[in-house]
Amino acid sequence: MAVRRRRRTRAQLTAGTAGAGWAPSELELSRRAWRRGRARRSTLVALLSTLLFAVAAYLAVTRAPGWPRVRTTFFSWSVAVDAFPDILRGLWLNLQVLVVGGALVLVTGLLVASVRTLRGPALAPLRILATVYVDLFRGMPLIIVLYLVGFGFPALGLQGVPTSAFVLGTTAIVLVYSAYVAEVFRAGIESVHPSQRAAARSLGLTHRQTMRIVVLPQALRTVTPALLNDFVALQKDVGLISVLGAVDAVRSAQIVVGQTFNFTPYVVAGLLFVVLAVPSARLADAVTARARRRQQSGSLL
Amino acid sequence: MKAFGPHRVLHGIDLAVDEHRVVALIGASGSGKSTLLRCASLLETVDDGQVLLDGEDVTDPRVDADRVRRRLGVVFQAYNLFPHLSVLDNVTLAPTVVHGRSRAEAREEAHALLSRIGLAAKAGEYPDRLSGGQQQRVAIVRALAVRPRVLLLDEITSALDPELVGEVLAVVREVAAGGMTILMATHEMGFARQVADTVAFLDGGVLLESGPPAQLLGDPRHPRTRQFLSRVIDAGRL
Numbered sequence: 001m002a003v004r005r006r007r008r009t010r011a012q013l014t015a016g017t018a019g020a021g022w023a024p025s026e027l028e029l030s031r032r033a034w035r036r037g038r039a040r041r042s043t044l045v046a047l048l049s050t051l052l053f054a055v056a057a058y059l060a061v062t063r064a065p066g067w068p069r070v071r072t073t074f075f076s077w078s079v080a081v082d083a084f085p086d087i088l089r090g091l092w093l094n095l096q097v098l099v100v101g102g103a104l105v106l107v108t109g110l111l112v113a114s115v116r117t118l119r120g121p122a123l124a125p126l127r128i129l130a131t132v133y134v135d136l137f138r139g140m141p142l143i144i145v146l147y148l149v150g151f152g153f154p155a156l157g158l159q160g161v162p163t164s165a166f167v168l169g170t171t172a173i174v175l176v177y178s179a180y181v182a183e184v185f186r187a188g189i190e191s192v193h194p195s196q197r198a199a200a201r202s203l204g205l206t207h208r209q210t211m212r213i214v215v216l217p218q219a220l221r222t223v224t225p226a227l228l229n230d231f232v233a234l235q236k237d238v239g240l241i242s243v244l245g246a247v248d249a250v251r252s253a254q255i256v257v258g259q260t261f262n263f264t265p266y267v268v269a270g271l272l273f274v275v276l277a278v279p280s281a282r283l284a285d286a287v288t289a290r291a292r293r294r295q296q297s298g299s300l301l
Numbered sequence: 302m303k304a305f306g307p308h309r310v311l312h313g314i315d316l317a318v319d320e321h322r323v324v325a326l327i328g329a330s331g332s333g334k335s336t337l338l339r340c341a342s343l344l345e346t347v348d349d350g351q352v353l354l355d356g357e358d359v360t361d362p363r364v365d366a367d368r369v370r371r372r373l374g375v376v377f378q379a380y381n382l383f384p385h386l387s388v389l390d391n392v393t394l395a396p397t398v399v400h401g402r403s404r405a406e407a408r409e410e411a412h413a414l415l416s417r418i419g420l421a422a423k424a425g426e427y428p429d430r431l432s433g434g435q436q437q438r439v440a441i442v443r444a445l446a447v448r449p450r451v452l453l454l455d456e457i458t459s460a461l462d463p464e465l466v467g468e469v470l471a472v473v474r475e476v477a478a479g480g481m482t483i484l485m486a487t488h489e490m491g492f493a494r495q496v497a498d499t500v501a502f503l504d505g506g507v508l509l510e511s512g513p514p515a516q517l518l519g520d521p522r523h524p525r526t527r528q529f530l531s532r533v534i535d536a537g538r539l
Contacts, residue, residue, distance in 0.1 A: 203375075
């Protein structure tokens with residue numbers, strides 16, 4: 001990674017100074033040659049140290065006294081192949097929770113954040129409610145919320161309360177994540193300079209119009225990297241709905257583990273979650289980098 | 302009267318801006334020029350006294366501030382254009398959203414205003430692609446697009462490179478010639494002399510004296526005014 005980043009920086013430098021009818025001077029050429037040499041050496045060092053580390057790690061693990069047993073109980077190819085279809089089917093449920101939950105989290109989070117910025121004495125109860133909600137669900141471990149919602153709601157025996165683990169699990173996740181995302185949104189809203197609000201209000205826009213047209217669009221742009229980061233976290237936390245008995249990827253793996261006394265399905269499920277998370281993580285990186293570039297070029301007012 | 306904590310920023314201000322007249326507020330930084338404008342545009346609440354707009358006391362808390370601000374145009378020192386909206390959208394925002402004009406009508410008017418300041422070609426650009434002078438001219442057009450009763454200009458050239466000041470002042474000059482009522486805070490004494498009908502000197506939150514520019518800038522009565530002006534002359538800005 002370090003090596004690639006360096007190369008990109010140099011490309012930008014050259015692009016920045018190149019113009020029509022301009023040839024680099026001797027001095028510049030020698031500087032470039034020196035930089036290229038440095039870059040080559042960095043690549044070499046990075047390669048060597050990575051290789052060295054990999055060999056050391058491999059030796060340390062495979063020479064451990066328990067390694068043969070660990071290999072058969074955690075990394076059994078045949079068990080992995082057998083469990084794979086079930087786990088993949090389970091992962092489909094996780095994906096559904098992710099998509100539905102993610103959308104609900106965005107809406108709820110934005111709503112809670114907007115309520116917290118409301119002014120006016122009549123709205124005090126709403127504001128207090130939103131604050132209490134955020135404090136409560138940011139502080140409480142997700143797994144406890146899952147237990148309370150998943151087993152508490154149905155226990156009420158009320159008519160119309162859903163009993164499906166999918167719905168209850170999604171509800172618990174939305175409750176917790178909306179509290180986080182609301183705070184992200186609020187930080188974004190507060191990051192918009194007060195002068196923007198002054199400009200909007202002096203044009204005659206009401207508080208709500210100012211929020212909707214001027215503040216929120218700018219806030220959203222600022223918080224997108226942070227939101228994507230929360231999305232990556234959400235992607236793996238949807239696996240926790242298995243504690244409510246939903247047959248998701250984790251639960252499917254658990255079932256196979258129970259049948260075979262082999263832990264390989266957990267590894268398979270874990271790797272599938274990683275595969276799921278990698279594209280979003282890279283997207284988050286790219287968006288963050290873009291936001292940083294924009295800020296550095298001074299184009300943000 | 303306006304105070305921030307125990308600090309009295311403005312007191313004893315008695316200033317009238319007649320229709321189709323230009324009043325320039327001058328004075329050192331911190332003398333209360335901007336605060337006075339912010340009070341007039343209801344961005345600050347006054348602690349005592351009144352601001353009258355067309356004879357109506359707009360500082361009365363029972364008055365809907367949003368409705369008052371609709372009749373005002375404000376231009377800020379730092380332009381404060383909306384960076385996520387194009388130049389055209391910046392200008393048409395208030396006419397369509399606040400005043401309920403049709404998009405087509407607002408666009409047409411915005412284009413007309415933008416061509417008057419020579420920026421019609423930039424209508425589709427975003428503010429960060431414009432120079433400071435261009436941004437400030439757009440900000441003036443944005444304020445004019447709501448057809449305000451009075452235009453409030455808050456040191457609108459202070460953030461600009463000297464070479465860009467001229468183009469912005471030219472726009473203000475044209476707007477003033479068109480009969481717009483203007484209250485402006487400025488450090489450009491030469492401009493105040495040319496354009497203003499009245500110049501008012503603020504010092505420590507007090508309106509020390511006001512009068513026609515030739516009299517106030519040429520033969521000020523108050524020693525503080527004389528001191529301020531001689532410093533400005535020393536700095537080469539008159």
